[in-house]
Amino acid sequence: MEELGIRIGKGAEADLYRREDKVSKVRISKAYREPLLDQHLRRTRTRREARLLSLARRAGVATPYVTDVDNQTFTVEMSFVPGEQVRRLLPSLTREERRELCIRIGEAVGKLHSANIVHGDLTTANMILHRKRIYFIDFGLGGISDAVEDKGVDLLVFKKVLHSTHYRYEEECWEGFVEGYSNTYRNSAETLERLRVIAKRGRYFPERA
Amino acid sequence: MEEITCLGIEGTAEKLGIGIVTSSGRILANVVRQQALKAQAGIHPREAAQHHAEHVPQVIRAALKKAGISLEDIDLIAFSRGPGLGPCLRVAAVSARTLSLSLGKPLVGVNHCIGHIEIGRLLTEAEDPLTLYVSGGNSQVIAYDSGRYRVFGETLDIAVGNCIDQFARRANLGNPGGPIVEKLARKGKYFPLPYVVKGMDLSYSGILTAAVEALNKHPVEDVCRSLQETVFAMLVEVTERALAQTEKDEVMLVGGVGVNRRLQDMISLMAEEHGAGFYVPPRDVLGDNGAMIAWLGVLMYRSGVTHELMDTTVIQRYRTDEVEVKWRS
Incomplete structure (x- = not known):
C-alpha cells in the first residue's frame, strides 16, 4: 500500500491515504460481512462515489476531482481538499x-x-x-x-x-x-x-x- | 446512603417482568412470564394486556418469594412508562400506581430502552459504551453525551426482530422465529437481498417483502441465511459508523435479538477492528425483564426523580433522548 502514500484517516468503511495533493480512498474488506455481500457493497459504492462526485461538481457543488478509480482494489483517487x-x-x-x-x-x-x-x-x-x-x-x-x-x-x-x-x-x-x-x-x-x-x-x- | 430495594414492573409488549433490585445493584429476583403466542400471529396488544393483568399478582408473589422478602420491604416502585404497546403499558402503570398507593412508597416511571442500557452497564464491565439495542420492537444505536442518551441511528420503519419474526411466520417456521431462523441459517447459502442503509438509519420493511418472495425460488435455509446476513450487516455497519463518529471505545449489544450468536460474532469482529471492547449482558437481562426497570428506577430515584400519580401516564412512543439523564455525569 506504500504507493498510496501515508494513511491519514481510518473511517468506518474506508482507509484514506495521502500522497502530495492526492487522496486515495480504499474501501476495505469487512471480516464481519458475508464475502459476496462485502464485495458487492464495496464495488457498487466505489463506482457510485466516483460517478456522483463528478456529477455533483457539474451541478455546481464543490467536490474533490476524481483522478482515478480502481475497481479491483475498490479505490477512488481524488484531489486533496484541505480545510x-x-x-x-x-x-x-x-x-x-x-x-x-x-x-x-x-x-x-x-x-x-x-x-x-x-x-x-x-x-x-x-x-x-x-x-x-x-x-x-x-x-x-x-x-x-x-x-x-x-x-x-x-x-x-x-x-x-x-x-x-x-x-x-x-x-x-x-x-x-x-x-x-x-x-x-x-x-x-x-x-x-x-x-x-x-x-x-x-x-x-x-x-x- | 442507606440501601433501598426497588420493585420494577416491565410490561411494554408480550412479556410481563417483575424484578427486585437493591440500590447496591444486587438482583434479588427477576421473574418473567410470557404470553403464549399463537403460531401464526404476532402480539395482539389487548390479549397481551389481558395476560399481564391476569398474572401481575401471581408474578409479584413469585418474585417476592424468590427474593425472600415481603411487600413491606420494598422502598420504591418503578415501571416501564414506554415505548411500547398502549394496552400493555397501561396494565404495568396501573399495577405500579396501585402498589405505590397501597404501600405508601414512591413511584418512578422509566424509559424501557434506557433500562436495557443501564442494566447492561451494571452487569458488564462497560462504562460508557456505544449501545446497539435490537429487539422485536426496537432497533437503535445509542450513545451518551452531555446529559442525554442520544440516538445516532435507528430503524425508519419496523424493528429488526419484527422483520425476522414476521418472515418466520410467513415461512411457517413458528413463533418467535428468531432462534429458528438462526438455526436454519447455519445450513443455508447466501444470495443477495436488498440492503437498505440511509445515513445511519435502517429500513427493514422492503427486505421483509423480498425475503418472503424469495421463498418461492430458494430453499428456506438459504433465505434464512441471506436474511440474517443482510439485516445484521446493516446493523453492524451503522454501529461501526456511529463508533467512528462518537469515538467511544466500547460497544455493547442489548435487547432480545442480542442473543443471536451470529450477530454477537459480527459486532465483536467489528469492535476488534476498531480496538474497542465488546460487551453483552447475561442472557436473563438481555431481553425484556423487570430487573432493568427496577435498576433504572433506583438510579433515577437516587438522582432526585420521583413521579406524582398525575405524571405517570404512559408514553407509547417514548423517545430515548427525551429523558434527562441526571444519574451520569
Whole structure:
C-alpha cells in the first residue's frame, strides 16, 4: 500500500491515504460481512462515489476531482481538499456565522436535488469548508433519483445529525438549511412535506407533534 | 446512603417482568412470564394486556418469594412508562400506581430502552459504551453525551426482530422465529437481498417483502441465511459508523435479538477492528425483564426523580433522548 502514500484517516468503511495533493480512498474488506455481500457493497459504492462526485461538481457543488478509480482494489483517487470538517467547525462559530453556513449547505443540497442527485449520507462530517466553499464528499451511499421519497430521506438524515450531534443549536441550523434549500430547489416544499411524512412513519415519532 | 430495594414492573409488549433490585445493584429476583403466542400471529396488544393483568399478582408473589422478602420491604416502585404497546403499558402503570398507593412508597416511571442500557452497564464491565439495542420492537444505536442518551441511528420503519419474526411466520417456521431462523441459517447459502442503509438509519420493511418472495425460488435455509446476513450487516455497519463518529471505545449489544450468536460474532469482529471492547449482558437481562426497570428506577430515584400519580401516564412512543439523564455525569 506504500504507493498510496501515508494513511491519514481510518473511517468506518474506508482507509484514506495521502500522497502530495492526492487522496486515495480504499474501501476495505469487512471480516464481519458475508464475502459476496462485502464485495458487492464495496464495488457498487466505489463506482457510485466516483460517478456522483463528478456529477455533483457539474451541478455546481464543490467536490474533490476524481483522478482515478480502481475497481479491483475498490479505490477512488481524488484531489486533496484541505480545510475543516463542518462537524468540527460548527461549534466554534457565532450564531450568525452558523446560520450563514447552514444556508449555504441548504443551497448546495438544493442544487444536488435539482440535478436528481441524492447524497445518501448528508452528515456534517461529509462536508469540508475550504476557501469559503463547502466541499461535499462520501457519496458512496448516494444515487440518481427523481423520487421525492429519496430526497426526503436525504433531508431526514441531515436533520437527525443536527439532533444527535449538534443539539445545542439544532433549530437555528435547520432553519438556515431550509432557507437555503428552498431558495435553490424548485420542489423544496414537496420534499420538506415528505420529510414530515417519513419521520412520522418512524417508530419513535412524538405523539403530539 | 442507606440501601433501598426497588420493585420494577416491565410490561411494554408480550412479556410481563417483575424484578427486585437493591440500590447496591444486587438482583434479588427477576421473574418473567410470557404470553403464549399463537403460531401464526404476532402480539395482539389487548390479549397481551389481558395476560399481564391476569398474572401481575401471581408474578409479584413469585418474585417476592424468590427474593425472600415481603411487600413491606420494598422502598420504591418503578415501571416501564414506554415505548411500547398502549394496552400493555397501561396494565404495568396501573399495577405500579396501585402498589405505590397501597404501600405508601414512591413511584418512578422509566424509559424501557434506557433500562436495557443501564442494566447492561451494571452487569458488564462497560462504562460508557456505544449501545446497539435490537429487539422485536426496537432497533437503535445509542450513545451518551452531555446529559442525554442520544440516538445516532435507528430503524425508519419496523424493528429488526419484527422483520425476522414476521418472515418466520410467513415461512411457517413458528413463533418467535428468531432462534429458528438462526438455526436454519447455519445450513443455508447466501444470495443477495436488498440492503437498505440511509445515513445511519435502517429500513427493514422492503427486505421483509423480498425475503418472503424469495421463498418461492430458494430453499428456506438459504433465505434464512441471506436474511440474517443482510439485516445484521446493516446493523453492524451503522454501529461501526456511529463508533467512528462518537469515538467511544466500547460497544455493547442489548435487547432480545442480542442473543443471536451470529450477530454477537459480527459486532465483536467489528469492535476488534476498531480496538474497542465488546460487551453483552447475561442472557436473563438481555431481553425484556423487570430487573432493568427496577435498576433504572433506583438510579433515577437516587438522582432526585420521583413521579406524582398525575405524571405517570404512559408514553407509547417514548423517545430515548427525551429523558434527562441526571444519574451520569
